[in-house]
Structures are given as structure tokens and as C-alpha cells.
Amino acid sequence: MFDDLRDLYQDVILDRARHPRHGGRLAAFDATAEADNPMCGDRVRVWIARDDAGRLGGVGYEGCGCAISLASADLMAEAVIGKDAAAAREAAARFESLARGGTLTSDDPAFGPLGVFAGVAEFPSRVKCATLPWGALVAALGGGA
Amino acid sequence: MFDDLRDLYQDVILDRARHPRHGGRLAAFDATAEADNPMCGDRVRVWIARDDAGRLGGVGYEGCGCAISLASADLMAEAVIGKDAAAAREAAARFESLARGGTLTSDDPAFGPLGVFAGVAEFPSRVKCATLPWGALVAALGGGA
Amino acid sequence: MNVDTRPAAADLSGLRADFPILSQKIRGLPLVFLDSAASAQKPRVVIEAMREAMETQYANVHRGLHWMSERTTDAYESVRDAVAALINAASREEIVFTRNSTEAINLVAHSFGRGILRPGQAVVISEMEHHSNIVPWQMLRDAHGIELRVCPVSDAGELDLAALGELLADRRVGLVSVTHMSNVLGTYVPARRVARLAHEHGARVLFDGSQAIVHRRIDVQAIEADFYAFTGHKLYGPTGIGVLWARRELLEAMPPFLGGGDMIGTVRFERSTWAAIPHKFEAGTPAILEAIGLGAAIRYVETVGYAAIAAHEAALTDHALAIVSAVPGLRILGAAQDRGGVVSFTMENAHAHDVATLLDRQGIAVRAGHHCAEPLMARFGVESTARASFALYTTRAEVDALAAGLHRVREFFA
Amino acid sequence: MNVDTRPAAADLSGLRADFPILSQKIRGLPLVFLDSAASAQKPRVVIEAMREAMETQYANVHRGLHWMSERTTDAYESVRDAVAALINAASREEIVFTRNSTEAINLVAHSFGRGILRPGQAVVISEMEHHSNIVPWQMLRDAHGIELRVCPVSDAGELDLAALGELLADRRVGLVSVTHMSNVLGTYVPARRVARLAHEHGARVLFDGSQAIVHRRIDVQAIEADFYAFTGHKLYGPTGIGVLWARRELLEAMPPFLGGGDMIGTVRFERSTWAAIPHKFEAGTPAILEAIGLGAAIRYVETVGYAAIAAHEAALTDHALAIVSAVPGLRILGAAQDRGGVVSFTMENAHAHDVATLLDRQGIAVRAGHHCAEPLMARFGVESTARASFALYTTRAEVDALAAGLHRVREFFA
Numbered sequence A, B: 001m002f003d004d005l006r007d008l009y010q011d012v013i014l015d016r017a018r019h020p021r022h023g024g025r026l027a028a029f030d031a032t033a034e035a036d037n038p039m040c041g042d043r044v045r046v047w048i049a050r051d052d053a054g055r056l057g058g059v060g061y062e063g064c065g066c067a068i069s070l071a072s073a074d075l076m077a078e079a080v081i082g083k084d085a086a087a088a089r090e091a092a093a094r095f096e097s098l099a100r101g102g103t104l105t106s107d108d109p110a111f112g113p114l115g116v117f118a119g120v121a122e123f124p125s126r127v128k129c130a131t132l133p134w135g136a137l138v139a140a141l142g143g144g145a
Numbered sequence C, D: 001m002n003v004d005t006r007p008a009a010a011d012l013s014g015l016r017a018d019f020p021i022l023s024q025k026i027r028g029l030p031l032v033f034l035d036s037a038a039s040a041q042k043p044r045v046v047i048e049a050m051r052e053a054m055e056t057q058y059a060n061v062h063r064g065l066h067w068m069s070e071r072t073t074d075a076y077e078s079v080r081d082a083v084a085a086l087i088n089a090a091s092r093e094e095i096v097f098t099r100n101s102t103e104a105i106n107l108v109a110h111s112f113g114r115g116i117l118r119p120g121q122a123v124v125i126s127e128m129e130h131h132s133n134i135v136p137w138q139m140l141r142d143a144h145g146i147e148l149r150v151c152p153v154s155d156a157g158e159l160d161l162a163a164l165g166e167l168l169a170d171r172r173v174g175l176v177s178v179t180h181m182s183n184v185l186g187t188y189v190p191a192r193r194v195a196r197l198a199h200e201h202g203a204r205v206l207f208d209g210s211q212a213i214v215h216r217r218i219d220v221q222a223i224e225a226d227f228y229a230f231t232g233h234k235l236y237g238p239t240g241i242g243v244l245w246a247r248r249e250l251l252e253a254m255p256p257f258l259g260g261g262d263m264i265g266t267v268r269f270e271r272s273t274w275a276a277i278p279h280k281f282e283a284g285t286p287a288i289l290e291a292i293g294l295g296a297a298i299r300y301v302e303t304v305g306y307a308a309i310a311a312h313e314a315a316l317t318d319h320a321l322a323i324v325s326a327v328p329g330l331r332i333l334g335a336a337q338d339r340g341g342v343v344s345f346t347m348e349n350a351h352a353h354d355v356a357t358l359l360d361r362q363g364i365a366v367r368a369g370h371h372c373a374e375p376l377m378a379r380f381g382v383e384s385t386a387r388a389s390f391a392l393y394t395t396r397a398e399v400d401a402l403a404a405g406l407h408r409v410r411e412f413f414a
């Protein structure tokens, strides 16, 4: 019965939602921002800390949301740590396109483990769940470089 | 083609609309009031003068309206001159019932020449035209006796 | 739940055929639509009434002297009589058509709120209000210097009447505006007691009847209300039409809300005058076709009968409470004595969204989120819930499907 | 009328079959419906789109995670794209759904008027406005200390642009709000010239496009508008749905109008935040089915094509002006160079109501009264007029029937 749901709730998603690796706020951080989904009330806050080279040395998050948004936050943190702001923003744009069913495919090497979110494109009302933490990240990155 | 319209536009109505007997404002009067139909912009003002016995010694009106409302004003004036306030109010109530297609019939002797307005009941949007001057009369009569 | 005191469940299963949409399949599965509290499905008579109006008898209302316009005006205005009869209003002039409940409440917040209430007075709402009965009062507070007071609800999800009395004690409250039935907890508020309490303290009372009127007959005079608001699309009618009822003397005293065609007496640039009620509050071309649809919906509900609807839904709700609460890890919000057909719940280890998505995959439509009642979510310490809600066309088999579906969801996230 | 410069009349007679109501008989006579400016009849595709939604794909929008709600949300939101494309809005977020034009203008009067304009600033309207574009500004004037200025129209029924320039000269005008096409005179206002004049003097400009958009393609960017309002039921759509378009930066700066579900970010009793545009301005359950109907109407109009509609109606209007003005004692109001398909007139010795009633007896539906434009009636020294108005389904034979009918009416009152 739930076979096609495995497209959405891939094991890695269920696993990350249950056992996050990057959850929690950072003790020392350079910026933080929150994003929320007014339609359902979910929200997530992201903290970022830059290293000496200006790259993202640490990323943390806290929030209340569904398995999709929690797993997305955790995998996002993993994906952007070590990137500079421009590369993180680019990753956010790519992720948005993936989640909305754009032309990028999930096996595009640029995605790595984020490819597991390709399935949300078929669940229009869940797309926002997946993109929510990325919205907070971009807000935390702010206008600068 | 207009045969059934003769029910509405009886000759006496066309005649009164064209050649009113009681049109115009009274030089000396005891009360005056206006009624309007916001849906179409028609309005009529009625003046009344009481005689020594408290009866309606004079009734005049001025207004801008269709043949139905002008003829109604003129025949109303004729019908209520000489009546006291209570009788005039009663006539107004009877007229309203006639125009709305109530149970009174047009040959009821109480109506006299007003019976020509029985036809408006079939033209719902014209009922207000016929009752407009009566509304102004009742307002001019005020709350007292 | 004291099942014994409830009337016997009416068998309404024959009515399902009146709702064309209910035979739809979702991903090959029969549709189990348990989201009627968000918006109900439409019986064929409603669909046909709107179609027929557009095909045989349509023109703009009130301003026409021709056949089509007269007939359409009659059809539109006759729905006002039907609404007045439905809620036992003292007169048809007390019925104002709006877009929905939300606009009805905003109308009161603007016209009564800015026009009659004075800065320094207070409005009381409750912790279990829909945003539509919160935000208009916040906007009034900020624009007009009105104090906003919030009446708590108990852990069982009932209005705290003692607290309400205290909030009213200083007699500065001008209006108590509360839901008649909570869209999250199902709680029915004891309307007449609330009204009397308000009146004893010099306050008017508005009931948000968006949910309440779907399940039970409402008599606005019997409950001693001053304002009553509801929305057509939850009462089996179309979208785009709602109702504000208010006592005549209130409507007459209140300034108009929106300005435009149909609500005027005369218009001069210097000054305009207003039409008599209810037209004073209906600016512009009204939702003519939607009123006609609502009229058909009211006739439908009256034909089925509120007694049968209430008995049917009470039985379904009892059954749902029993079998849904038996799902391990499931917590139901609210346990009011007097409740209507909505059941909100959370599930351990599964977020409400995930529950809803997994139910949807089984063809079962429930709502998940804050249900436009964020403060109530905060009150119960949750971010969101899943909610199943019942209508006259809901069957016991659908409630069973819900419970079975929830067991499967639990396994998925186990 | 310079007939030679008009495009050749398109033959749209085949389209009549698309409108089921047009085959109705009125008292045994074929219906000659010349009251489309009050509200247009609906093509079958609109009726079917609404029926189909209710029968196969309906639930509340935005808040659902289930199949029906997702599909309904898609259908509803896709109409926003269709409207944006219809009027060439810069983005879909600039499209706000309202009940009708009247509500759209009231929204601006409240949110822009009270939120952005400052007491002491002025709003300019014109002598030929519909009450819906007069009364909201009077209410704003009285509540918020805004001055109301009125731009005159010439005897030909054209906006006096020199006078407009003078009204703007002191740069205290914050908004010019004028009709794009008069519902009485048929006059099209030179929108871009008005917009530039307003902008040069630091004012924003709103066009009431209720009539204009029915007859010609509107490009809100080309005319350099700031706000544009129109109403669905005149554009062959259902009642209960209208549109406000405004530039993004204006919508973003404006405070919300109605409060409730769907327009919020987060709700706390102390303070709430608002959703992004356009949702900030759409409180409560929207007119979902009506938006779907409007979407079908827009597709229909686009399929017929504005070029064909405009050419057809221009030819009808020229013909009507020629043969109606030939009826002895008949006076036509307005003689604008640039005009759409409405013809208002008075008849010697016959009041407009009587004219309308006698035409109705011949199966011909025209409107009579002040057309919600009392100040314009005063400007032309009349109390009321009769008005014939044309739609894409109007035929030359119907215009001939009108003229013949008017000759008979004249005889009746001779």
C-alpha cells in the first residue's frame, strides 16, 4: 500500500528525521534566521558560523516540523558545511529546482545525498516542507557575499 | 403587442401623468416629506395642509418619476383630500396591499379610481413606483393623529 | 462518551448518491473524505440550482426593470427569507450576505467596532478561536484602541465560564466574540449561558457559527445572540457566500462597511445617504449565483433534517473517538461534554503532515496543520494536529477506514 | 461616428449557441438581452467548469495535504496566472481576488487610503464615476481627513484633462481614481495620458476597469496604471469574484484589509504577522469555485479574441447610435470620440422606467435608472436614462429590434 510513498519517505529521510546529525543551535555563530510556513505553522531556525576563509564552518538548526523538513535540514547542513556563501546559495537554488520537479534529475552528481528529495515534486503540498530549511539558510546568509 | 400593458398603463394613468390635477407644492402647508427609491433615483415630495377640523384640506406633490408614480401621486391626492390622518393612513395601507397583489381586489369600492393600480402587482419592479408617493404622504402625516 | 443518552443513529447512507464527487476515486482508491470541516462537498441540488440559474434565469439584481432581472432578484432575495427561517431571525432584514464567515466578522469589527465601541472598551475572545475571529479584533485593537481579552479554555477544551465572568466584571467589555463550535476540538460552547453572562455585564455577543450550524439547528433568538456569522461552503453550499445575522437595532445603528452600488440612498459628492438594512451592508453586485446555491443547500439540509444529521454525526463521532483513541501513541485533543463531529489528534513519532500524507495515499483525506488556530495549538502545547471531520454523508465504514489507516501509519513510522 | 476607420465587423453570430440562456423566451418572445453592462450572460464553458469542479475536484485550498485539496489549490491558483496574463501584470503575486470591483476599490480605499495616504492629501475622482468609485472615497474623506476632488467631464462626456491638470497642480493629490470606461456614456478614458499626468504630479492612479476590460484588451503596464479593478460577472464569469491588480511595491507597502485565515504569517494574541502578497489581502476561504469559473471565462474570451470582440461591438455601437438617435424625441447621452458598447438615452414624454417596461413587454431587456451614477445624471440634467449595452453575443438584428421597439414605445406615449 505504501510502496509509492517510499519515493517520498526514503530510508535516509526517515533515518535523518529520527537521528539528526546536525540538529541544535550553535553556541557561537555569525548569523541566524528563521523561516516558516504560514499554511501549516511549521518553522525552522538555522544558525551559521563562518571559518577564517569565510566558508561555512558550522551549520545548526532547530525547528518543529515533519520528517521531510527535519531530514531536509539535516542533509542541508551536511551539504553546505565547507562551502562559501555563493556556493551555498547555488546549492539552495539547485535544491529548490529539484524539489519542484525542475529539469535537474536526482542522479545529477551535484546533489549527492540530497537526491533523495526528488520524490517530493509529486507531492505539491510537501514541497514547502523540503525547501523550508533552505529558505532559512539563505536568509541567514543575508545579502552579502 | 402592448395589449397586456394596458393593464398597467390604463388610460387614466397615462392621462393623470400627462395632465396632473394636484401637482405642485402648497403655498401654505402644515407638513411636508420626501420619499425616494434608491434603486432608480426617483423621488417625490408631498405637502399637506390641514383644515380646521384636522382633515387634509390640501395635498400637493412634486417629483420626478415615471408615469406610474406621477399618476399615483395625483390620484392619491384626490383620494385623501378631506380625510383625517387615520383614514389617510388606512388608505395608504390598503393601497400598498392592492399594489402588491394582496387579497383586496381592484373593484373593492374602497378603492374607487385607485383600482387602476391593481395591474402593477404583476410588475414587481414597478410596485415601488406606485407606492412611492404614499410613502411620502405617510411620512408627512408623521407619528401623531 | 455517554453513548446511551444519544439519539439512535439515523441511517443516512442513501444520501451519498446525492453528492456526485463521492464516487470519485483517488489514485484508484475510493475517496474517504474526512475534511468536511474545512469545506463540505456539494449535493447535486446545489450544483443544479447554480447551473439552472445561469442557463435560464440570470441578470443583475435590484436595478433592473426587465423580466430576467426581476426573476433573479426574486431568487436572490428569497434566499434571505430561507436564511432567516433557518436560524429563526426576527426578520429577513437582519440577514446580510457576505463572502464568508471571515468577512462577516470583519464587518462587525469595522462597523460595530469602529462605529459603536469606544477606545478603552474591550473585546473578549477565547483561546479556541479560529484566526478569523482573532485577527480582525487585533486589527481593531491596534487601529482603534480597543483592549483585547482572551478567555481561557480548560484542558478538556471547554470555555472557562468562571474566567469569562471575571473578564467581564469591570463592565468595560463591549463585545464577547466566541466560536459556537471549535473547528479543532469540536467543543460546543453553551451559547445562551455565554450570552446571558455577556448581557448581564453590558456586553453584546457574537457567535462564530461556521462549524456549529453545520451539525445542529441554530435559533439565534433562543440562544439570545446579538450577532451570528456563518459561511456557505461548510453548509454544503458554494464558496463565495456567507451570512452575518445581527439584531435589527444593531444593524441600524452601525455605519456601513463597504461603499458602492446598492448600499446607497442618494449619492451627492458632498454627502451620500445609506440604503435601509440589509442593503446598507451589501455594496456592489452581490454573490447572486452563490446565494441561489446556498438557498438550495439550505433546502437540502432542511429536507434531510437537523435531527437526523445531529444523531448520525453524534454516533459517528462516538465511534471515531473510541476506535481512533485505541491506536497506540495517539492523543486526541479536547474532551468536551458537548461536541460536534471533528476529531483532532497527534501521533507519537509522526508529524501531522506525515500522517496526512500517508492517509492520503490510502485515499483518506484529513487535514493537518494548525487549522487556523495557532493560539489553541500553543494552549495544548502542540505545533499542529491531524483532524478528521464528519458530514451528513460520512459513513461508519469511513471512520473504520480511518482507524485502519492510522494503524498502518503507525507501523510505517515505528 | 467615423465608421470608415473602424475595423470590419467580425461575425460572431455562431457564438450565441455557447450561451444557453440566449435561447430562452420571455413571455413567448425571443430574449433580446441588452443589459450586459449590468452583468453578462455566461457561456457553457463557465457553467461546466464550475459544475465539474463541484462534481470531481473540490476541497478547501491552501491548507490541505490531500489530493483533492492539492488539485483544487492548483486550479484556484492557476487562475491567478490566467488573470496576470490577461492584463499583462508583471507577476502573479500582483493579482488579488476580491468579490467584485466594489470590494477591490474599497480595499484600496482602506489599505492604501488609510495606510499610506496622509490626512490633508487629496483623491481625485471624476463626474462620471460609478457609485462604487465614489462612496469609498467619501467614507475615506470622512474617516481619515482626505480631500475629495472631482474632475469634470465635457458635454461630449469626455474627461476634462486640462481640469485634471489643475486639480493636480498643488501636488497634494495622492491618488487619481477614475473609470477606464463609463458605464453610462461608453466613454473610454485615455488611460496612459491620465496615468502620466498623475505621475508627473506625484499621484498614483487607479482605473476602474469594470466595463473597459469587457470590450478591449487591457495591458496594465502599457497604460502605466498603479491599480486596476474589475469584476468577473461582467466578463462572462460568475458573480462573487473580482480582481484587484496593483504594483508589487504598493501591495507590499499596504497594510492588510480584512483579517482572518489564509492572510497571516503567525498568529499570537499579542501580535500577528502577515502572509506575503497576494495572500495578505485574501482573508478566509476564497471564492474558489468562482475563481475557477472566472478562469474559464478568461479562456473563452481569449479564444474568441479581443480583436474580434472589439470590432464586432464597435460595429454594433455605430449602428445603434445611428438608428436609435433617429427615433424622434430621443436624446443620447455622451458623444465621446473613443467609446465602448453602451448607449444611454432619454425619450421625450416618457420616463426611462416606462420605456424599459414597454421594451420588456417586447422581450427586450434594457436597464433604466441612474445606473449607480447619480452625480453624472445631475451633470447631464437628467434623473435617469434607459441604457442598452452590447456583448460579444449581441447581434445586429437585436439592435434593429431595439430601434423598432423604441418607435413603438414612442407611439404608445404620443
Ligand SMILES: Cc1ncc(COP(=O)(O)O)c(C=O)c1O
Pocket: C261, C283, C284, C285, C286, D037, D038, D100, D101, D102, D103, D130, D132, D133, D179, D181, D182, D183, D208, D210, D211, D231, D372
Ligand atoms: C464602471 C463600473 N464600476 C464599478 C461597477 C461595480 O461593479 P460590481 O458591482 O461588480 O462591484 C460597475 C458595475 O456595476 C461599473 O459599471
Ligand SMILES: Cc1ncc(COP(=O)(O)O)c(C=O)c1O
Pocket: C037, C038, C100, C101, C102, C103, C130, C132, C133, C179, C181, C182, C183, C208, C210, C211, C231, C372, D261, D283, D284, D285, D286
Ligand atoms: C470556527 C471557524 N471560524 C471561521 C472560519 C472561517 O470560515 P471562512 O474561511 O469561510 O471565512 C472557519 C473555517 O475555516 C471556522 O472553522
